[in-house]
Amino acid sequence: MALSTKRTDRRTEALSKERIVEAAIHILDAEGERALTFRALATRLATGSGAIYWHVADKQALLAAATDHILASVMAEVAERSTLNHDAIRTVALGMFDAIEAHPWIGAQLSGDPWQQGLLRILEGIGRQVQALGVPESALFNATTALLNCILGVAAQHAAAERLPRGTERSVYLAAIAERWTQLDLAEYPFVHHLAAQLPGHDDREQFLAGVNLVLAGIESIR
Amino acid sequence: MALSTKRTDRRTEALSKERIVEAAIHILDAEGERALTFRALATRLATGSGAIYWHVADKQALLAAATDHILASVMAEVAERSTLNHDAIRTVALGMFDAIEAHPWIGAQLSGDPWQQGLLRILEGIGRQVQALGVPESALFNATTALLNCILGVAAQHAAAERLPRGTERSVYLAAIAERWTQLDLAEYPFVHHLAAQLPGHDDREQFLAGVNLVLAGIESIR
DNA sequence: CGCGAGAATGGAATGTTGTTCCAGCGGCTC
DNA sequence: GAGCCGCTGGAACAACATTCCATTCTCGCG
Known part of the structure; x- marks a missing residue:
């Protein structure tokens, strides 16, 4: 059960380009351009920067x-x-x-x-x-x-x-x-x-x- | 004499905002925007980055x-x-x-x-x-x-x-x-x-x- | 002439950043 | 169950702007 729950969680909150972009927009709007770093983004998405790079080529592509x-x-x-x-x-x-x-x-x-x-x-x-x-x-x-x-x-x-x-x-x-x-x-x-x-x-x-x-x-x- | 020569050299090549700006323009024109770093600038002016900061507030001001x-x-x-x-x-x-x-x-x-x-x-x-x-x-x-x-x-x-x-x-x-x-x-x-x-x-x-x-x-x- | 204060210098140290690397996990197919 | 692969998290790296500081130079004053 624990496993299945975890899987569901994973699926629900699965990382995706769309979710990343939404998080980025939230940071940009709330704290400005300078606040958008891969570290801040990773924190907000509760993951690491490496995972983000799997979905997005680089910062320019993200913006x-x-x-x-x-x-x-x-x-x-x-x-x-x-x-x-x-x-x-x-x-x-x-x-x-x-x-x-x-x-x-x-x-x-x-x-x-x-x-x-x-x-x-x-x-x-x-x-x-x-x-x-x-x-x-x-x-x-x-x-x-x-x-x-x-x-x-x-x-x-x-x-x-x-x-x-x-x-x-x-x-x-x-x-x-x-x-x-x-x-x-x-x-x-x-x-x-x-x-x-x-x-x-x-x-x-x-x-x-x-x-x-x-x-x-x-x-x-x-x- | 050695001293006086050295002083003269210093005077001739004395660092100044103008000289810094000219060097910056040269780098920008020759190698592009990304190539303009304080390291590159310091190298070209044969000095350290600290000396540059004495004449210029920061990179934005330089540009x-x-x-x-x-x-x-x-x-x-x-x-x-x-x-x-x-x-x-x-x-x-x-x-x-x-x-x-x-x-x-x-x-x-x-x-x-x-x-x-x-x-x-x-x-x-x-x-x-x-x-x-x-x-x-x-x-x-x-x-x-x-x-x-x-x-x-x-x-x-x-x-x-x-x-x-x-x-x-x-x-x-x-x-x-x-x-x-x-x-x-x-x-x-x-x-x-x-x-x-x-x-x-x-x-x-x-x-x-x-x-x-x-x-x-x-x-x-x-x- | 010397000497002291402040201007100016050069390079080491600091703190962030974007990006890369890698060890591992979970689900999927044989 | 074994093995592969998409995907993850976080550590590691290189480059940068900026700061700090010990040192040197300049110039005016006694």
Whole structure:
């Protein structure tokens, strides 16, 4: 009986790539990117690091799998609210924005490896709509990657914020940046000074959407 | 005399932040990002790692300083060919593109920390021209960061290529990506398949410029 | 001229990390 | 039951960023 119980336990809690990825995501979300080590992961899964390596090639693959897991659910959710063209693009883009905001470590992953599996889902989702918009063949690639750049941009921004000590308030962070900007030489950096003033109280989501709209307007003009 | 000679030598080859940064850039350019370790740096400077730490806070600061060093020279060079508005923006942008292509490790640095000193130079350079373009106050920030996103996008792409084993041919790299794309499920990724066909023989610089032009066109439309 | 304080140096030591290695266990097939 | 194989857990390893410290060098002051 003891044996059978143990076996059941084993089966129930059997190690698998999926279970590993879920544990990794939990650590990443709860304690940040730096806290994800194979030791921490092994502890949380009550096993050794060697066992994890049997399921996952290396840390990069683990992070890629975790990112893909999140992005897949983003696209799945977005796919339900089926809209068309412009609105569809905005919906996908905002879905990405929210995902990156909720899991900032994705930002580092995406900007570090933009052609990884996960982003292809987004490329596909956006590209189809751009195509449906009637963009000429020759400009398809450029228009789609321009939209992707908006996403990579916000990803980079959140990746930077992610590296901060845990629990830093967003407003404090923005204030610190504005502070640094205003300390620059006014004669040399007049424009940056100008921007610093409106940096606090700045809405990321709005900026992101404005960027997307700008690109969409540009696409309209070449259609 | 021996003493004086030794002292002179010391003076000539005295360690300084500048000399350290130059050595770091040399290693980064010659052997890639992964090769830049404090050991390698100490060896190249014929000193110990402790001495380096006296001049540089940590590795992040070193990379930031190296990046800033390059970006400063980019802006200096661009400033000479003084043009206006659209052309000035394109000139700055292309200068950045060329810099990232020549020193791909900058890509990783920029996308990892988009608000670092170095990028502010670019922000300033582009922002002024956007302002001169007559963009309304409320859209200034958004328009400028949208242009920056194009640069961050190409930075991320080169950062990914940088991580590859040394000496990988660009065409081979592109072919490998196209190969991966065509192996995706055609039903699920029709658009990616479509793009894969035109991925080899694809001109990065042109794509970059097209993205910038798209954003510029969008800016025109809200002016 | 000497001498002392602080700047600067070089290399050893420390603590983590990703990764590899291996001895063994459990279930499966003959 | 014997033997193989997928899988496990944890020890061992190499590399790294960073810290520490004993020593040397420089320069200004008495």
